[in-house]
Amino acid sequence: MQTAQEDWLEQVMTQWEVPLLRTCYLLLRDAALAEDAVQETFLKAWRARDAYRREASEKTWLMRIAVNTCRDMLRGSWFRRVDRRTDMADLPEPTEPFTEPDDTVTRAILALPDSLRQVVTLRYYQGLNVQEVADVLHVHRRTVHYRLEKAERALRAALEEWYHAE
């Protein structure tokens, strides 16, 4: 019979494994490192699970752990610029057909500097609101707005056909 702890672990893995894996890939630009980051994120979440009491949504809480894990990996002395890949050559074969614009969008996000890529990933890919992004990154809302503005400026040219003025 499964314990509540095991139930919890199975539930979060089922719900968040793939979103976290793809988020970590966008943050790290390396599929193998993203795999490590996801395992580390679940392990850290499991250790700190008694700290989670709905002050933030489960998604925001897990994203915060994942972002911190990726930041730690990026800080590692072994992580060098030469290792950052944007050619996506290390990605496993896609299981869904993708179009050229799909590729363009993903490459444009991967080409952003770290901090801009973080806000774009959390805001546009994960769909967090500005306050949640600020909570995850532990920065002020103003900082998130600023970075989003910079990121949008940078992405606009590459994503012209995806860009919708409102």
Added chain:
Amino acid sequence: MLNEQNIRQAVDRRLSGLTASEARRMRIRAATNRERWEAKPLKSKKLIIAIALVAAMLMSAIAVAEGLNLFDFFGKEDARYAALAPKATLEITEPALIAHPYLGDVEVKIDSAYFDGLSLTLAYRVSNSYYAEEYMPTEEERAQMRLDEPVILALTDNEPCLEVYEAYNEAIRNGTPFGYRQYSIKAKDHTFTDDGILLDALSGREDFDGAAFCDLTEFKSPLPDEIRNRDALTVTKKVYQHECIVWFDGKDCWLSSSIKDIGVITATIPKEKNQVKTFSGKGVIDGVECTFMAEVSPLAAVLTMAKNENADMWCDFALIDQNGKEYQAHGGVWVKDDKTATVTFDGTGDLPTSLTAYAIKPWEGKYSIALSNLAGVKLTPIQ
């Protein structure tokens, strides 16, 4: 506005090869089982628990005697903090002592901090942070609640109010109604100097040390000009109580939460002197003459590039020390007048003797090129 849905779907299709993996889940289960198994013998043997408690108290006493603080605690994950821990112990810190009807006696205290004029990092601890009880919200309260996901809570065997959370989890599994109310106490992210200057947080970590909640926050560098030259920095944080009511009606989960300020914590952080070095150098980027200035401390670096003429400033920047150690950029290049750009980095934990700066055009695909293949600008100390 960017079309979020299109972006999300495009990225999901392009990254669809990154899928769930049973092998990965098995590794995660194995790691958690190993930790649980290692902890298991302690919960069923009262004598061992008593010994463990005495040992924990002794360890705590030893930790206090040796001046171990939260920089040591978070230093297990980031060596920069461990290296600065001896300098981060505080002599002047005023805790908030709260006699809470549910949590009992709670102490919230700024435990340790590091300030060198360029960077500030601060850590606080809450001795007893959570309480929960079974609770049936009133009709009026229910009318104020919002719909939430019915999440099964993760539980540990020895946490307070375990029976409440277990009953809630059981209700979710069985589809029967149940509600609970919980209280927690923490300090707000907003941190002010004693003369009212708001310090912007840059990044943070939080964790539990036994029953205590621990938080470490790094603030944005450079710090505001008004405080950089102070011999000591006095800071305050508000302490708040978070009250949360969760009601599962057998099908949907409902939530309400409120926050109330209940105290203030302050600390005076002496400046760690001679921990900021300034470097400069000149070079040519894209045919334009540039001057680089860098201010560096163990926890932060600020690089400014100034051009002699208006030019495209949309660059990414990199900075490495004399040993080839790369500084990790926070991103967000700040451009002023199309002539000056500033970018900040995490410190490496050390003070460099020399630096090399790089300006890289992200749209030219240079992310995949090694820094050694790019022309850098050598920066030397000017102080």
